Amino acid sequence: MCYHIYMKTFFATDIKDGIVKLNNDEHNHLKNVMRLNVNDKVKVVTGDEYDYFCTITNIGKSETTLKVDSRQLNNSNPHTKLTCYMALIKNDNLSLIVQKLTELGCSDFVPFESQYTVNKDKGTKTDKLNTITQQSIKQCGRSKPMTIHSTISLKDIKPLLSQHDLIIFANETEKSMPLNQVLLENSNAKNIAFIVGCEGGFTEEEINYLVDSGAKSVTLGSRILRAETASIMLASIILYEFKEYC
Template sequence: MNRFFVNKHNILEEEDKIIINNLEDIKHITKVLRLTIGDKIEICNMENIDYIVSISRLDKRLIECKIDKKYNSNTESFLEIVLFQAIPKSSKMDLIIQKNTEIGVRRIVPVISERCVVKIKDKSLEMKKIDRWQKIAVEASKQCKRGFIPSIDDIIEIKDIGSFCEDLDMVIIPYEEEKNRGIKEVIRSKDNIKKIGIIIGPEGGFTKEEILEIENLGGLSVSLGPRILRTETAGLVATSIIMYELGDLGGK
């Protein structure tokens, strides 16, 4: 069933209806899917509540739906993973956002580091990129039936990561030079982990000075294994290992 997200203010439970007024969604429903009155779709309020609805009114600027069923979404992880991703070149960031949204990351923070090829100094260009990345997260969330849409933060520098750390139970940095401390060892060393930050470097990795700076902010450098992974692979692998170790992936 096709899935759409709406703002909770568009959900009028007392009137047993939901309003869709996002023009892109309306175009997709009417022109691409060619749905009509009586057809059913799935709607999420972006706060882990789902609805099965029937289309009751179609308009160029508004679609009304009748609520048939309401239930809690069961697709969200109990873990809140924040991915701090150094911005890679080309369209790799698109892939990173898409796949980490699918795996269950809650928040993605783009980071500029010393070895980043991409340097975004124009604020309008930065906002365009963030808007594009957020749209990718929305579409990926629809596809994998997320109960939340991951937020894409404004671009930050390494030194700004410290302001996030105090709200996290653990912060890890996969680092190819780390030979003694594996990610499984670190995850198993602490109980009741709910919020985790993962910091991923760009092509070429972080400098030793940046690793030291992150460690001084409370981060732990870890090894993901014997092979060096690309920047677009490392975050997904780290997230998958964490979710498996803490019981979110792999089934019962």
Template sequence: MHRFFVDRKNISEEKKEIIIDYREDVKHIGKVLRLCKEDCIEVCDGNNNDYIGKIISISKSQIKLEILERKICDTEPQIQVALFQGIPKSSKMDMIVQKCTELGIYKIVPIITERTIVQLKDKKAEIKKIERWQKIADSAAKQCKRGIIPKVEAPLSFEEMLNSLADYDLKIIPYEQEKKVGLKNILSRNKEYKKIAIIIGPEGGFEYEEIIKAHNAGIVPIMLGPRILRTETAGLVALSVLMYEIGDLGGY
């Protein structure tokens, strides 16, 4: 069944009615999918509530649904994981956003480090990039039936990122020079983490001084295995291991 997200204000459980008025979704439902009155679609409010709605009217500006069923979405992990990703070259960030959304990421924050090659020329270019990445997250969240849409936030400098991590239970930074501390070992010490931050460097990794600053800020350098992973691989691996260890991937 086709799935769409709507703002909570567009759902009236009292009237048993949902209004879809996001222009691209209206066009997609009517023109691309060619759905008609009496067809049913799945709708999520972005806050873990799912609805089955039957189309009762279609216009160019909105689609009205009758609520047939409401249920709690069961696809969200029990922990909130944020990825702080050094901005990579080319379209690598597109893939990172898409796949991390599929794996259960809570939010993604691009970061600018010493070795970041990509330069966002101005605020307009930055906004355009964020809008693109957010659309990719939106689409991936629909496809994999997420209960929320992960937010792609505005880029932070490395220092700004360090100052934003106070409320995380665990903060990890994969580093190729770390040879002893592994992610599995850290997770075995405490299974009660609720908010976890993963910090990934761009191509070329982090400067040693950045690792020292991160360590001083309570971020744990870890190894992800004996091989050096690309920037677009490292975050996905760390996230996958986290989800597996909490039982979100591979069963309990």
């Protein structure tokens, strides 16, 4: 049985006894947008390490049923563990960051509130961002979405940072430490994190707190970048240097 690597992909929350049930948005997309039919072949991802190749067996009014024919270890999941700690910014820009970091290969995303954060988390962001990363893996070929963590306060970040071998902190006031030097000096790191502030940056007290927590302050060059640009740039460079794209 032949399956194409670029075949249509759907996200399911569970597979039971070799049967997949798609409902809500995924069912609607399959039935009314893609206009697929019974016996068509599709790929299903569930958030684990595998791609599941399936045949559509029934398309109902509110649910699609598929039978799993085979599974295969996904080759597009990231090998480097890279966590982004991102200060909350405008909703649309935060959504863009999650989409692009998923495509690039970040493993975890931890939003936080700092002193200059304007767009506070009212408890609805995590669900929205989870939906975005689940949709993004269908486009980029991963089977595991980026893990979206609950929003924390910057003052509570220190215990989380202790799990990482290398922590990079994008600091617009840094003048002497370039990113490439830090990466060269820590080329054996296995669990990496980077931290990006909101539109207003960080206070001097917050900068000192992050450095005291083990973060390495780096400059991203002579131009001041927007938060979303800095996060995408950092993820791209770090993953490239750690051979994620080889």
